[in-house]
Amino acid sequence: MAQGSYNGRLSNVPDEGDEFRFSSDMSLEEVRDLQNKFCRERQWGQFHAPRNVLLAMVGEVGELSELFQWKGEVQRGLPEFSSEEKVQVGEEMADVLIYLCDLAEQCKIDLPQAVRDKFQKNAQKYPSGRVFGRSNKYNDYTEYKEEQAPVTLNRSREREEADGSE
Amino acid sequence: MAQGSYNGRLSNVPDEGDEFRFSSDMSLEEVRDLQNKFCRERQWGQFHAPRNVLLAMVGEVGELSELFQWKGEVQRGLPEFSSEEKVQVGEEMADVLIYLCDLAEQCKIDLPQAVRDKFQKNAQKYPSGRVFGRSNKYNDYTEYKEEQAPVTLNRSREREEADGSE
Amino acid sequence: MAQGSYNGRLSNVPDEGDEFRFSSDMSLEEVRDLQNKFCRERQWGQFHAPRNVLLAMVGEVGELSELFQWKGEVQRGLPEFSSEEKVQVGEEMADVLIYLCDLAEQCKIDLPQAVRDKFQKNAQKYPSGRVFGRSNKYNDYTEYKEEQAPVTLNRSREREEADGSE
Amino acid sequence: MAQGSYNGRLSNVPDEGDEFRFSSDMSLEEVRDLQNKFCRERQWGQFHAPRNVLLAMVGEVGELSELFQWKGEVQRGLPEFSSEEKVQVGEEMADVLIYLCDLAEQCKIDLPQAVRDKFQKNAQKYPSGRVFGRSNKYNDYTEYKEEQAPVTLNRSREREEADGSE
Numbered sequence: 142m143a144q145g146s147y148n149g150r151l152s153n154v155p156d157e158g159d160e161f162r163f164s165s166d167m168s169l170e171e172v173r174d175l176q177n178k179f180c181r182e183r184q185w186g187q188f189h190a191p192r193n194v195l196l197a198m199v200g201e202v203g204e205l206s207e208l209f210q211w212k213g214e215v216q217r218g219l220p221e222f223s224s225e226e227k228v229q230v231g232e233e234m235a236d237v238l239i240y241l242c243d244l245a246e247q248c249k250i251d252l253p254q255a256v257r258d259k260f261q262k263n264a265q266k267y268p269s270g271r272v273f274g275r276s277n278k279y280n281d282y283t284e285y286k287e288e289q290a291p292v293t294l295n296r297s298r299e300r301e302e303a304d305g306s307e
Numbered sequence: 308m309a310q311g312s313y314n315g316r317l318s319n320v321p322d323e324g325d326e327f328r329f330s331s332d333m334s335l336e337e338v339r340d341l342q343n344k345f346c347r348e349r350q351w352g353q354f355h356a357p358r359n360v361l362l363a364m365v366g367e368v369g370e371l372s373e374l375f376q377w378k379g380e381v382q383r384g385l386p387e388f389s390s391e392e393k394v395q396v397g398e399e400m401a402d403v404l405i406y407l408c409d410l411a412e413q414c415k416i417d418l419p420q421a422v423r424d425k426f427q428k429n430a431q432k433y434p435s436g437r438v439f440g441r442s443n444k445y446n447d448y449t450e451y452k453e454e455q456a457p458v459t460l461n462r463s464r465e466r467e468e469a470d471g472s473e
Numbered sequence: 474m475a476q477g478s479y480n481g482r483l484s485n486v487p488d489e490g491d492e493f494r495f496s497s498d499m500s501l502e503e504v505r506d507l508q509n510k511f512c513r514e515r516q517w518g519q520f521h522a523p524r525n526v527l528l529a530m531v532g533e534v535g536e537l538s539e540l541f542q543w544k545g546e547v548q549r550g551l552p553e554f555s556s557e558e559k560v561q562v563g564e565e566m567a568d569v570l571i572y573l574c575d576l577a578e579q580c581k582i583d584l585p586q587a588v589r590d591k592f593q594k595n596a597q598k599y600p601s602g603r604v605f606g607r608s609n610k611y612n613d614y615t616e617y618k619e620e621q622a623p624v625t626l627n628r629s630r631e632r633e634e635a636d637g638s639e
Numbered sequence: 640m641a642q643g644s645y646n647g648r649l650s651n652v653p654d655e656g657d658e659f660r661f662s663s664d665m666s667l668e669e670v671r672d673l674q675n676k677f678c679r680e681r682q683w684g685q686f687h688a689p690r691n692v693l694l695a696m697v698g699e700v701g702e703l704s705e706l707f708q709w710k711g712e713v714q715r716g717l718p719e720f721s722s723e724e725k726v727q728v729g730e731e732m733a734d735v736l737i738y739l740c741d742l743a744e745q746c747k748i749d750l751p752q753a754v755r756d757k758f759q760k761n762a763q764k765y766p767s768g769r770v771f772g773r774s775n776k777y778n779d780y781t782e783y784k785e786e787q788a789p790v791t792l793n794r795s796r797e798r799e800e801a802d803g804s805e
Contacts, residue, residue, distance in 0.1 A: 163335055163417055163418055164419060164420055165336070165419040166334040166335075166337075167336075167423070168329075168331075168332040168333060169335070169404075170332055170333075171332075172335075173329055179426065179429065183433065188543050190381070190383070191382075191383065192381050192545075193542055196541055196542040199368060199534070199535055199538040199542075199697055200535045200536070200539035200542055203532045203536060205361070206361065206529075206531040207529070207535075209528055210531075210532055211520055213712060214356065215357045215358050216356075216357075217356070217414075219357065219415070227414075232424075232428075234407060234410070234414075234418055234421055235418070235421040235422045237403075237407055238335075238407060238422060239422065241404060241407070245400055246327055248393075249327055249383070250397045251329055251397070252400055252401070253331045254331070256333060256401045257333070258398075262398075263345065267349065269348040358528070358711075359709055359710070361528075362527075362704045362708040363709075365700070365701055365708075366702070366704045366705035367701070369698045369705075370698070372694045373695070376697075376698055377695075379546060379688055380546040493744055493747055494671070495667055495671055495743075495752075496751060496752055497668070498667075498669075499667055499751035499754060499755070500661075500664040500666045500667075502661040502663070502665075503664075505661055507758050511758065511761065522712065522715070523715065524712065527704065531704065538693065547688070547690050549688070549689065549745055549747070551689065562748055563748045563749070563750070564757055564760075566739060566743055566750055567750070567753040570667075570754060573735055573739070577661075580716065580717050580732075581715070581717070582732055583661055584732055584733070585661050585663040586661075587730060587732055588665060588673075588736060588737065589665070591734065591737070592673050601680040
């Protein structure tokens with residue numbers, strides 16, 4: 142696991158601080174509205190049944206994954222990618238986001254509220270004091286087993302550590 | 308294909324007009340910043356290598372799919388789902404979005420700009436005049452074949468129709 | 474939920490009996506061996522690191538999903554698909570299987586044994602006597618909640634019903 | 640790209656030769672038949688509509704991905720995984736395979752024949768003579784661009800290199 146955890150780390154990224162930020166304040170509502178208008182102008186809304194849009198999103202996630210599939214470990218900022226590949230990564234990420242907002246609309250799920258609720262839930266579940274520096278949460282599997290019985294829970298708990306998802 | 312296209316339609320949804328909107332104007336930058344802070348407070352950023360976060364997002368897309376897997380066709384607004392299931396759908400959508408913004412940060416991709424560029428590209432590619440009402444674009448496969456030779460392009464083109472993705 | 478479960482049903486498929494079978498007895502080992510030879514002849518094995526192959530498989534699952542994305546509910550045997558689309562479905566399924574066997578080899582996982590162990594586990598977990606006809610296991614969410622506390626378990630349990638996966 | 644391709648390589652795996660093989664000759668038909676019987680005994684077949692099974696498979700691919708999500712680069716044979724994690728990897732792989740064979744049955748796709756057709760197609764498309772040692776096919780993106788125009792084709796072509804998928 143030691144090597145595994147080492148591989149898991151971003152050696153070139155200090156954990157504290159980060160200068161990167163998105164350029165604008167585009168809202169989730171803007172993305173939803175842009176896609177809604179785009180489809181309505183083309184009378185495509187009739188085809189956007191929830192499971193149709195969900196499968197379309199799965200397709201875009203597959204396209205995004207293809208851009209990373211033969212790269213081996215990739216460093217932050219994608220230094221291994223050509224400028225053209227980086228444009229493609231942005232396009233596939235945009236497609237995933239567009240379909241996710243579309244799916245939320247079809248399901249009548251208030252995505253911004255869902256995000257707020259999720260972070261609140263995560264903060265209660267993983268008080269930074271308790272888990273601070275417990276990086277082994279990400280890789281020391283056996284500790285989980287001892288701590289929280291069922292294997293499936295351990296796995297989801299491991300995943301939850303990343304963002305406290307339920 | 309006729310039946311296929313009929314199945315593909317949302318019989319209970321008029322194509323024009325739509326009252327639904329997200330409740331707030333939460334921005335993509337807010338989501339990125341919330342996740343960045345959440346992980347930094349827990350020193351988890353060191354584990355968020357691009358492919359780690361990508362696989363975490365794939366995991367969340369899988370969890371979202373599980374909520375739809377035995378439902379058969381689902382109607383708009385998820386009338387078939389319990390209130391508890393709807394909460395879960397929102398949580399899994401939130402997880403996908405959180406990891407997508409996290410991935411964009413790790414890749415240093417400006418997601419809002421990528422979305423704008425994508426819609427601009429789509430608008431040029433699919434002028435509403437040309438494709439208006441051409442719903443068969445979504446299901447008449449043979450027409451595609453005649454129009455645009457390579458099969459892989461046909462498929463992506465079919466998918467592109469939904470949001471003009473490349 | 475009633476309608477949801479009705480939608481979930483294949484109205485045109487009797488539950489008991491099924492004539493369909495695969496034409497040959499191609500083994501998993503043959504698939505693994507064919508892919509191993511194919512890659513070795515081209516010196517591609519060096520690129521088939523486990524996570525590379527995993528992401529390639531995710532890409533193929535995305536391509537398979539794209540073939541179903543605008544179809545709405547699909548009937549058994551894909552009557553809504555053109556013969557050309559059916560060929561594509563077969564090709565994408567083949568790609569998923571080829572990469573899955575490749576991934577099992579890279580991970581040195583004995584896939585046939587894993588399948589046997591899984592079915593044995595499932596048989597113990599879901600004795601046909603207990604669950605026979607309890608179709609609501611597929612859609613009655615609330616029953617789960619009362620039965621087995623944690624929500625994540627409910628979801629996986631619902632999924633497990635399909636094949637008893639852990 | 641140099642570093643990218645280096646990362647992409649399995650430094651500890653010689654390209655030629657490979658001792659690993661699956662322990663048995665379990666056939667795809669056996670997997671299909673085991674799942675068909677398992678579901679029929681429980682009257683679950685009625686819920687296995689094609690898109691239901693497809694989404695269930697996507698869910699299992701997500702669970703498999705979760706097992707690799709915080710690992711960073713993983714070495715062949717999974718030395719970084721605990722024995723318990725390796726069992727889980729096998730279980731999730733089994734779930735993906737079981738649903739894939741189930742999906743093929745629901746779609747009435749002859750999976751073994753599809754695999755044979757695919758390898759034949761790949762062999763014609765990528766004669767080992769032409770591509771032997773052209774490892775850059777996996778990572779030299781610009782070469783693709785010059786060679787085969789459309790970007791989407793480049794991406795799929797890159798993917799195709801792995802198994803010649805269409």
